[in-house]
Amino acid sequence: MKDIKDLTFEELKAELAEMGEASYRAGQIFAWLYHRGALSFAAFTDLPKKFRDELAAPYEISSLELYGVFRSQDRTRKFLFKLGDGSFIETVLIPAGARATVCLSTQVGCKFSCPFCASGLKGFVRNLTPAEMVNQVLFLKHHEGEPVTNLVFMGMGEPLDNFENLAKAIRIMNSTEGLGIAARRMTVSTCGIVPGIGLFKSLGLQVNLSISLHAVTDEKRTRLVPVNKKYPLETLIEACLDYRKGGGRKITLEYVLIRGVNDSLADADGLARIARRLKAKVNLIPYSLVQGLPYEVPAEDTIRLFVQRLEGRKVPVTLRHSKGTDIQAACGQLAGRPFNKVGVKATHLTF
Numbered sequence: 001m002k003d004i005k006d007l008t009f010e011e012l013k014a015e016l017a018e019m020g021e022a023s024y025r026a027g028q029i030f031a032w033l034y035h036r037g038a039l040s041f042a043a044f045t046d047l048p049k050k051f052r053d054e055l056a057a058p059y060e061i062s063s064l065e066l067y068g069v070f071r072s073q074d075r076t077r078k079f080l081f082k083l084g085d086g087s088f089i090e091t092v093l094i095p096a097g098a099r100a101t102v103c104l105s106t107q108v109g110c111k112f113s114c115p116f117c118a119s120g121l122k123g124f125v126r127n128l129t130p131a132e133m134v135n136q137v138l139f140l141k142h143h144e145g146e147p148v149t150n151l152v153f154m155g156m157g158e159p160l161d162n163f164e165n166l167a168k169a170i171r172i173m174n175s176t177e178g179l180g181i182a183a184r185r186m187t188v189s190t191c192g193i194v195p196g197i198g199l200f201k202s203l204g205l206q207v208n209l210s211i212s213l214h215a216v217t218d219e220k221r222t223r224l225v226p227v228n229k230k231y232p233l234e235t236l237i238e239a240c241l242d243y244r245k246g247g248g249r250k251i252t253l254e255y256v257l258i259r260g261v262n263d264s265l266a267d268a269d270g271l272a273r274i275a276r277r278l279k280a281k282v283n284l285i286p287y288s289l290v291q292g293l294p295y296e297v298p299a300e301d302t303i304r305l306f307v308q309r310l311e312g313r314k315v316p317v318t319l320r321h322s323k324g325t326d327i328q329a330a331c332g333q334l335a336g337r338p339f340n341k342v343g344v345k346a347t348h349l350t351f
């Protein structure tokens with residue numbers, strides 16, 4: 001069976017042409033799938049029965065099975081979904097006033113083994129399909145009634161390591177016939193997959209790009225973000241400069257602050273130099289604790305001095321206070337576990 005939600009609007013039109021159907025049917029199908037959240041072809045009541053049957057022969061309409069919800073005191077919610085093959089993924093909803101940001105997963109597990117992050121601790125299982133990415137958002141929109149306004153591809157996995165599927169999912173979510181989420185309200189984050197950055201630019205969309213920098217010397221970065229061995233800092237910076245050429249959008253540098261590891265003023269100076277070269281903003285993320293890992297968050301004073309040092313060097317900087325730490329929904333805490341042991345009562349898990 002093929003999954004109809006793996007198709008972009010253009011691909012669906014091409015499929016319909018092959019079936020000898022009018023291309024306006026693509027708009028009707030997308031409206032059922034993405035505007036109304038239909039879960040069966042039988043629900044497509046404005047389409048002839050014969051055509052619905054023709055669609056249902058090769059295609060299925062997939063959806064995600066919700067396995068549990070964790071609710072944070074700060075209103076952040078984490079959704080644990082069970083996939084067809086028994087894998088688990090997590091999606092986080094972060095409400096903020098009239099906005100609601102969804103943090104999506106793009107892979108089950110992760111290949112890149114950053115030693116401070118929970119997502120790669122159990123290695124890599126597989127890529128998510130475009131449908132599995134889109135369904136995370138659809139679920140929150142239709143089942144939870146959440147007006148999803150912003151998307152960040154910052155959940156489990158490395159988006160640029162699953163580029164083709166990512167690109168399709170972005171197109172489906174961005175198209176007005178699909179979920180209609182503006183590209184400027186989407187952000188893809190990468191640990192620094194250099195060829196992926198070029199591909200991402202070639203999409204020609206206004207989707208934002210964040211780079212997980214985390215260290216400013218090759219020696220330290222290779223320890224914290226091991227893919228740095230393959231794509232060292234200077235190569236990564238060149239790729240970012242290329243990305244910015246010709247009016248490319250601003251890049252954000254993400255920098256997780258880990259006590260005694262990368263939180264010195266010398267680190268701040270190195271970060272300021274790179275940010276200024278790239279004319280990038282810096283987003284500092286105080287480390288979120290991961291059970292079993294030896295890393296700690298810096299003292300508040302250290303964080304404040306780090307911020308001031310960057311500001312003193314005229315670098316635009318924001319300090320992101322992680323949401324949902326009490327339910328392990330914060331940056332780097334997503335591991336796709338059916339049960340959380342720390343700080344979460346079983347009653348937070350609903351089946």
Ligand code: SAH
Nearest residue numbers: 117154157158189190191212287288331332
């Ligand atoms: N693989 C992509 C997408 C994941 S985004 C990437 O690396 O960018 C998740 C972000 O949270 C990354 O910047 C990651 O380095 C960061 N992160 C991982 N573990 C963390 C932790 N324990 N505390 C704070 N941030 C963490």
